[in-house]
Amino acid sequence: MSKAFAASGFLAREATLSDQATEVLRHNIVNGIWAVGTMLPSETSLAGNLDVSRTVIREAVSRLKAEGMLSSQQGRGAFVASDRPRMGFAIPERDVESLRKLSQILELRLGLEIEAAAIAALRSSDQARAAIQAAADAFDNASGGGIPGVSQGVTTDLDFHRAICDATGNDYYLDFFNYLGASLRETMLVGRLQSVRRGSESNEAVREHHLIAQAITAGDATLARDRMRLHLEMSSERLLENLEPADDLPQ
Secondary structure (H helix, E strand, C coil): CCHHHHCCCCCCCCCCHHHHHHHHHHHHHHCCCCCCCCECCCHHHHHHHHCCCHHHHHHHHHHHHHCCCEEEECCCEEEECCCCCCCCCCCCHHHHHCHHHHHHHHHHHHHHHHHHHHHHHHHCCHHHHHHHHHHHHHHHHHCCCCHHHHHHHHHHHHHHHHHHHHHCCCHHHHHHHHHHHHHHHHHHHHHHHHHHHCCCCCCHHHHHHHHHHHHHHCCCHHHHHHHHHHHHHHHHHHHHHHHCCCCCCCC
16 A cells, blocks of 8 residues: 555455545545645556555545545546535445444434425325325235235335325425435335245235325325324334344344
């Protein structure tokens, strides 16, 4: 490892190569090893110094561009644009592999979707309400399909909640839900699969979805809010119970 990387210390081997490379580059920028305006070494040089592929370096550079720390100049390479990251909201993939972190993510979801249900009840269009009901029906039809139906069950489950966020007419609700949904999908698949394998698959979520849809269609914001809260609390409990006994995820 060259002098430029000496201050970074040893890389955390439990992280991905892209994570490790990003952390080294970020460290060098934040600590002034590469000053603002400095051109980074070439991809080949960086890859050789870190003993990774050029693809890994490109991924690391892309991440730091997204953080606003790097910029590109056509034909010249990457330059340090700022020594302070412009961090956006993010859930690291490894966080959903921890039951404690997962429970916190699910708690965050409550704050988003409870109010989304109330807003949808107040201002959703007839078309949006029909889409919510159709999504509830699709989830109903996908339930009880055993192991072959696990993926479709999760997809239709997320589609129902997405339809509610879409019905708010607020793009930020929809964008945030899409981010959370993408973060949670794989964990939901594991939980649903465990439930089916143990013969403990429940139809409670189906009933809860229909009750939420009814409250939104009736334009009752208070009832929609209460029913969504109950549903998310129960579904979070079901998911965590399905995961913990099987010891699929570390504590």
